[in-house]
Amino acid sequence: MLTSIATVCLSGGLVEKLHACAAAGFDGVEIMDADLIAAYESPEEIRALCDRLGLTIDMFQPMRDIEGVSDDVFAENLRRAEAKFDIMQRLGTDLVLVCSNVATASVDDDAVAAAQLGLLADAAAARGIRIAYEALAWGRYVDDYRHAWRLVELADRPNLGVCLDSFHILSRGHDPAAIEEIPAEKIFFLQLADAPRLDMDVLSWSRHHRLFPGEGDFDLTGFLAHVQRAGYTGPLSLEVFNDTFRQTDVTRTAAHARRSLSWLADRTARERGTWADRLPEPQRAQGIDFVEIGGGDLDAVDRLLDRLGFAFRGRHRTKPVRLWTAGDARIILNEQLRAERPRLSAFGLVVADAASAAARADALGAPAVYRRSYAGEQELPAVASPDGTEVYWNDAPDGWLAEFEGGRGVESFGGRVDHINVAYPWQDFDEAVLFMTSAVGLDAEPPADVPGPQGLVRSQVMRSRDGIVRLPMNLAPPTAPMPSRHIAIRTGDVIGVARAARARGLDFLPVPDNYYDDLAARFALDPELLATLRELDLLYDRDDAGEFIHFYTPTIGDVFLEIVERRGGYDGYGALNAPVRLAAQRRAGVGA
Ligand SMILES: O=C(O)c1ccc(O)c(O)c1
Ligand SMILES: [Mg+2]
Numbered sequence: 001m002l003t004s005i006a007t008v009c010l011s012g013g014l015v016e017k018l019h020a021c022a023a024a025g026f027d028g029v030e031i032m033d034a035d036l037i038a039a040y041e042s043p044e045e046i047r048a049l050c051d052r053l054g055l056t057i058d059m060f061q062p063m064r065d066i067e068g069v070s071d072d073v074f075a076e077n078l079r080r081a082e083a084k085f086d087i088m089q090r091l092g093t094d095l096v097l098v099c100s101n102v103a104t105a106s107v108d109d110d111a112v113a114a115a116q117l118g119l120l121a122d123a124a125a126a127r128g129i130r131i132a133y134e135a136l137a138w139g140r141y142v143d144d145y146r147h148a149w150r151l152v153e154l155a156d157r158p159n160l161g162v163c164l165d166s167f168h169i170l171s172r173g174h175d176p177a178a179i180e181e182i183p184a185e186k187i188f189f190l191q192l193a194d195a196p197r198l199d200m201d202v203l204s205w206s207r208h209h210r211l212f213p214g215e216g217d218f219d220l221t222g223f224l225a226h227v228q229r230a231g232y233t234g235p236l237s238l239e240v241f242n243d244t245f246r247q248t249d250v251t252r253t254a255a256h257a258r259r260s261l262s263w264l265a266d267r268t269a270r271e272r273g274t275w276a277d278r279l280p281e282p283q284r285a286q287g288i289d290f291v292e293i294g295g296g297d298l299d300a301v302d303r304l305l306d307r308l309g310f311a312f313r314g315r316h317r318t319k320p321v322r323l324w325t326a327g328d329a330r331i332i333l334n335e336q337l338r339a340e341r342p343r344l345s346a347f348g349l350v351v352a353d354a355a356s357a358a359a360r361a362d363a364l365g366a367p368a369v370y371r372r373s374y375a376g377e378q379e380l381p382a383v384a385s386p387d388g389t390e391v392y393w394n395d396a397p398d399g400w401l402a403e404f405e406g407g408r409g410v411e412s413f414g415g416r417v418d419h420i421n422v423a424y425p426w427q428d429f430d431e432a433v434l435f436m437t438s439a440v441g442l443d444a445e446p447p448a449d450v451p452g453p454q455g456l457v458r459s460q461v462m463r464s465r466d467g468i469v470r471l472p473m474n475l476a477p478p479t480a481p482m483p484s485r486h487i488a489i490r491t492g493d494v495i496g497v498a499r500a501a502r503a504r505g506l507d508f509l510p511v512p513d514n515y516y517d518d519l520a521a522r523f524a525l526d527p528e529l530l531a532t533l534r535e536l537d538l539l540y541d542r543d544d545a546g547e548f549i550h551f552y553t554p555t556i557g558d559v560f561l562e563i564v565e566r567r568g569g570y571d572g573y574g575a576l577n578a579p580v581r582l583a584a585q586r587r588a589g590v591g592a
Pocket of ligand 2: 134165191239
């Protein structure tokens, strides 16, 4: 597989972009005209740099508003094109992207447009240059790749072909199946972008909201399978116009971009049986092995877990690490991590083959992490996720339990981890979605916005298909403090757990009275249940499938716990209660 990326995807100057593309392992680049214009290096210097970095310049782009014009406008367009052909020869690249005319087209006649493309191709041929014609989704007369292909066929020049761009095709709902009718040698270039389904004008959607493959809603494996069946063997190139990626760290974003192509090739091979670029087998998570809270001093977390009704299962034989459990939920407290404040530092997943899971994450460019361990102790392979939270894999899940000694043998309530709620700053969110999809094997649910006291918090649940692993991810508004992460424990009797915890002296996150008045208005609740909810600071939700009752502990450092009970088939997270929780936490000084 050859990989490429348009320089428009990245932040910084052209030279920085090229260094980042090479470091991320791309084979080539599409150089955006605007990036070259703003650079102080000459085309010859850029060419030499690409040579040195081992990058091919796969395409120069874009050339705009060429065809479908009057004769005098066309004469001027040819002059403009010749000047850019000069630049291309100095860059040493032989392929130029010509976008369908959006601005100056005045002649809606295929014969005229094809004749002009033919003349442009002839001028290019004299210099050994090839033209890739692309239908922009908002082109004046040509906005469909099938139309672009008809014009290319009509013009009939050996150095004129099409550029296919998944965004323009899929955003308009055009059937990509007809790609297979285009001869392979006429598909000069392939640009890939994903995008969320948005109800907005297609130009703004394209210029601001494109995403790397695996981060949006497009069926890119289906799209790529058509391209493959057409016989295309050129580079898979990313062309992602996105406001966030144009601001984020260039090296990190280039690596993130490269990961998206590895994921796409692997997923296409598995789903469609076409591309051969497979990564190690994805491992389905069968359960949550543990969740770890790290920090320099975790005594307050010990007290919290004790009062909540967790059982102390002992200290690690060789490390400053302690284990608390409630039924199948295992929480590890790790004072080896020198974070100032307690935080959610890691979680472990149970899989059939931990080494394969780690090899896959490694192939996707995730950095491996290691913990000190001694002979006889179970070693778990792990990588760092984009926010630094470590993900461990375990295929012998009870292996490490015996490393803990001196537990008190106290009974806990019956529980298991229901979900782990993580949070990302705005610039890392899409990268996190791709990481959780590609390296951890979770699927993205449709996102939702939760109104918080300092802006909308975007919430996106990543989960295993069977719902055993659920990872709601929150995106903080840019100017708000990062939302704390939390661990939610599911139990069959949240009221009993709450009562016992209160009797042991646990503070709860206090819920305003107004909330209960609203509950009474929204649901015809049994007065006794309503009184219990009010008394114990419990939150409530209900849908057609069932009921949800839950409460939150105070936040310690950057982490807190939630105890939940799901009744019937309730499958959500009490989204309507999230604004109340966020407001209550702000009042309690969290994130201040
Ligand atoms: O938005 C644009 O102008 C633009 C330019 C070049 C492309 O390849 C493209 O897909 C869009
Ligand atoms: Mg394009």
